[in-house]
Amino acid sequence: MNFKRNIIITGGAGFIGSHVVRLFVNKYPDYRIINVDKLTYAGNLANLRDIEDRPNYMFVRADICDFDTILSLMKEYAVDGIIHLAAESHVDRSIKDPFTFARTNVMGTLSLLQAAKAVWEAFPEGYEGKRFYHISTDEVYGALAMNHPEGIEPPFKTVASSEGHKAYGDDFFYETTKYNPHSPYSASKASSDHFVRAFHDTFGMPTIVTNCSNNYGPYQFPEKLIPLFINNIRHGKPLPVYGKGENVRDWLFVEDHARAIDVIFHEGKIAETYNIGGFNEWKNIDLIKVMIKTVDRLLGNPEGHSLGLITYVTDRLGHDARYAIDSTKLQKELGWEPSLQFEEGIEKTVRWYLDNQEWMDNVTSGEYEKYYDSMYKGR
Ligand code: NAD
Ligand code: DAU
Numbered sequence: 001m002n003f004k005r006n007i008i009i010t011g012g013a014g015f016i017g018s019h020v021v022r023l024f025v026n027k028y029p030d031y032r033i034i035n036v037d038k039l040t041y042a043g044n045l046a047n048l049r050d051i052e053d054r055p056n057y058m059f060v061r062a063d064i065c066d067f068d069t070i071l072s073l074m075k076e077y078a079v080d081g082i083i084h085l086a087a088e089s090h091v092d093r094s095i096k097d098p099f100t101f102a103r104t105n106v107m108g109t110l111s112l113l114q115a116a117k118a119v120w121e122a123f124p125e126g127y128e129g130k131r132f133y134h135i136s137t138d139e140v141y142g143a144l145a146m147n148h149p150e151g152i153e154p155p156f157k158t159v160a161s162s163e164g165h166k167a168y169g170d171d172f173f174y175e176t177t178k179y180n181p182h183s184p185y186s187a188s189k190a191s192s193d194h195f196v197r198a199f200h201d202t203f204g205m206p207t208i209v210t211n212c213s214n215n216y217g218p219y220q221f222p223e224k225l226i227p228l229f230i231n232n233i234r235h236g237k238p239l240p241v242y243g244k245g246e247n248v249r250d251w252l253f254v255e256d257h258a259r260a261i262d263v264i265f266h267e268g269k270i271a272e273t274y275n276i277g278g279f280n281e282w283k284n285i286d287l288i289k290v291m292i293k294t295v296d297r298l299l300g301n302p303e304g305h306s307l308g309l310i311t312y313v314t315d316r317l318g319h320d321a322r323y324a325i326d327s328t329k330l331q332k333e334l335g336w337e338p339s340l341q342f343e344e345g346i347e348k349t350v351r352w353y354l355d356n357q358e359w360m361d362n363v364t365s366g367e368y369e370k371y372y373d374s375m376y377k378g379r
Contacts, residue, residue: 011086142180243315245285277325
């Protein structure tokens with residue numbers, strides 16, 4: 001079958017990647033979607049069961065650092081677009097093992113860029129019609145001041161900001177905000193962003209970078225706050241709140257991020273940066289209380305039943321105080337906006353984890369990893 005486009009999505013077996021793969025496979029039957037994923041602990045093909053048999057989807061188990069494999073894949077399928085999500089993504093792991101983060105996030109991105117350069121420059125039309133779209137994070141900008149610890153009326157109104165929602169400082173991350181990463185994770189992402197922009201500026205590669213805030217929703221690996229805490233509440237286990245639980249994050253439903261990626265891949269301007277976020281700031285402790293309330297209600301527990309699980313623990317090293325994205329540029333220029341009120345999104349997310357206990361048990365027991373290792377041995 002001849003496809004209109006051949007697109008590699010890296011990290012498609014991970015949390016956000018699986019939502020992007022699903023959206024593209026369903027929405028564009030005339031595109032071949034090639035999911036390239038190493039299947040680290042964070043990659044799980046069970047995230048894609050519903051689309052894995054589609055004729056426009058294929059999976060390749062590969063490490064993005066493996067330049068030769070990426071090069072031959074790009075040549076074989078005449079790949080004309082790359083949406084790059086593969087990464088080591090967990091800040092706590094980066095504090096313990098920064099090397100792995102530099103390898104995958106920096107060298108892996110460089111390997112993809114070099115392969116794309118070699119293949120695209122050899123086409124008669126060169127870079128025309130090609131896209132290298134790099135998915136990055138708001139964490140590269142560093143941390144914002146919390147100069148309104150009790151919160152103020154936010155300056156922006158969007159569908160994601162519910163009644164009574166607050167902003168915890170005057171400043172926001174803009175596309176023009178100077179990079180100032182603090183963790184090994186964000187330092188590695190910042191470095192990869194610089195490489196992507198350098199390939200545009202030096203070689204004319206058609207690149208785009210987006211920086212998104214914290215995502216939540218189905219299929220997130222349960223080492224991250226929201227799925228970890230939902231699972232712990234369900235099992236009556238302690239909820240380890242770092243420090244005083246006062247850090248602020250800006251939460252976006254993962255399907256809204258995937259929609260933004262679709263719009264930007266197709267309509268975004270080459271060499272531009274777009275910030276993606278929901279104008280939806282929450283102090284960790286307030287968010288945790290919403291999760292407790294929702295899980296208790298859905299499990300039929302009395303209100304307040306699981307509040308005693310909250311356990312304050314030693315803070316994360318270098319813990320960034322506040323993230324808050326200004327996504328006005330994306331909203332104004334490309335017409336994207338978040339679709340969900342946070343309360344709806346959290347309810348949907350809690351329900352999904354409670355209804356998919358088998359998925360959670362497989363992930364927490366590590367069963368899925370053993371299965372892939374036998375299935376893909378030697379590939
Ligand atoms: P994730 O950890 O859930 O998934 C990462 C995926 O990449 C996994 O499937 C893993 O197997 C794969 N991978 C890791 N190393 C690889 C390698 N060397 N070669 C090939 N595949 C490899 O991550 P996520 O939360 O879905 O994040 C996806 C991307 O979005 C990352 O680049 C991350 O920095 C960025 N991001 C995440 C968030 C968030 O809130 N989760 C927010 C903004 C940006
Ligand atoms: O901002 C975007 C980033 O969001 C992405 O780039 C990262 O890939 C993604 O992992 C996420 O990073 P965070 O560090 O913000 O997410 P995490 O879920 O690990 O933590 C959210 C907040 O909750 C953070 O302030 C730390 C706190 N926390 C986290 C865990 C896992 C706790 O208090 N206890 C916990 O056990």
